[in-house]
Amino acid sequence: MRRIVSSLVDGRGFDILLVGVTMLFLLVMAGLPLVYNVLMSFQQVDMFTLGAWVRPWAGWDNYRAVLSQPEFPLVMRNTAVFVFGSIAGQFVLGFAFALFFMLRFPFAATIRGLFLVSWVMPGLVVGAIWSWMLAGDYGVVNAILSGMGLVDRPLFWKSDPGLSIWAVTVANIWLGLAFNMLLLSVGLAAIPRDLYEAAELDGAGAAQRFATITLPMMRSTIGAVLALGLIYTLQQFDLFPAITEGGPANSSNVAQYWAWQWSFQVFDFAKGATVSVMMLAFVLVAAAAYVWSTRSEVRG
């Protein structure tokens, strides 16, 4: 008895307690729904068996059904455009802004802080604002484009099937820009100044310093930002109901919105679960990349 008490007091038993509590929390709040979701994707689910664990086994039927949906290729293509377009836009612009704010000018840190406004705003609000700005007839984006002479008639961002996915992607780039900028700024700030000075004395010009010092020193940060960007983009849901609702004719529908439509508009929970499990497999790859890139950090 005294041993148990002292092991709790001297820390080792207490450690186990702490680990136990966290694991229990994770298991109940994240593990269980996850397992339930995966389980559901292999079952036949209808309105009458919603509350049950045990349902008729469906094997791979749900997966086959999802894959043979006529809109499946379109949704996958849209998801790819949305994810890669968003990540590329957020990363390139975020890096550019991060580099810009490394220049020491008055109020640089304060102005950089203001950029976070985009990040703290609810997605639905951001979606509503962009929806308004991208409106075909009275939107400010069209006004600017035609004012600059770039287009001769208004672009119908939300109702043109060729543009709708880009409308959501642009809004998402704006939404994620600050987060990318912030993480990349932290990475940039961690590079010692004298490395740049040494490189400068060694004869490296600005572009060469960027290629030989900044990029390699930022490798782990860039890996983390890209992996997190992928995860957050696949999580992005709010913008779709606010801007296009996946339309017109699924032209801006993506996997995460499609899964929601299956479950909560068609009430086919099995297919909704199936789509989300397919996404989960993909995100796991990104998560693994993230863990790997933060593990192999370069430390001087």
Place this chain on the structure above:
Amino acid sequence: MTPQIEISGVDKHYGAYHALKDINLTIPKGRFVALVGPSGCGKSTLLRSIAGLETISSGTMRIAGESMAGVPPRRRDVAMVFQSYALYPHMTVLGNLTYSLRFKQVAKAEARRRADEVASTIGLTQLLHRYPRELSGGQRQRVAMGRAIIREPKAFLFDEPLSNLDAALRVHMRMEIRALHDRLNATSVYVTHDQIEAMTMADHVVVMRDGRIEQQGEPLELYDRPANRFVAGFIGSPAMNFVEGTVEPDGASVRLGLPGGPVLPLGRRAEPGRPVTVGLRPEHLRVDPAGAQMRLTVRAVESTGSMTYTTTESEPELMLVAQGRGGLGPGDAAPLCIDPGNIHLFDRETGLTL
């Protein structure tokens, strides 16, 4: 012959702060110059200005005869060894050594040959494929040196390169850097706050304070004939003792503001009645019962075995240092004397040597 580095009338302002004040310094080729002074004296700013990492506000700076106005660091052909070493953490030792050669269109094989050559000069051959994080402090220091040597630059700039090493290694590297300088027939500017490093390594020592050069010259010249009280106190270890005093009416001796008001003969003429500060180096004060000029009570005796450091109880206290053990203990009255030639006199107001 054109001096390798020529600095004249250089000033540097950071906003309202005047970091360098009218700096004039000429460094012939092959010279080893130490910039020394307390922190904030401007020695690092001067070094970084030579490198081009700081822009000078006015004055001219020439390297090998060419004006450096508007010349960026990468076109100055000078190499710098940083206090932090600033090794590229994502490159091996080989990568660090050959980094500068990339920008000079040196062929890979030639770069490798030169890296091998430099590595064998400074004993890094076994470490070429290691990363900086896998090296000890001393090894990193060598890589930083190697990175400078491989470039065969017009000048080597050292920014307190030894301050991150332990004492024993520091003494060793001191000699090694100096030997390397001689072997390469290099021109070196070496910043340090450690006057011993400056005295032992350099041909020419520049003592700075508050952005100004207080005195420059050969190390022993600075020791023997300091221009003012600051240089006198800065050069030499332990530091010179300073005592207020007044020149006696005869103009040939000085009365010290110490218990008993001892009078020391000067062996030269001085203005009678003039208030002065008298400088007495600890190693020049001798214990001599026969020829005692003053008797001061001993407060503490510290011995390292070979040397004995004695402090007196007087106000101001005097430190004296002698070889061997000495027979004094705390509370004893120490009979002290000093040769007239070793007495330094400074103006009490301006601090200038009289």
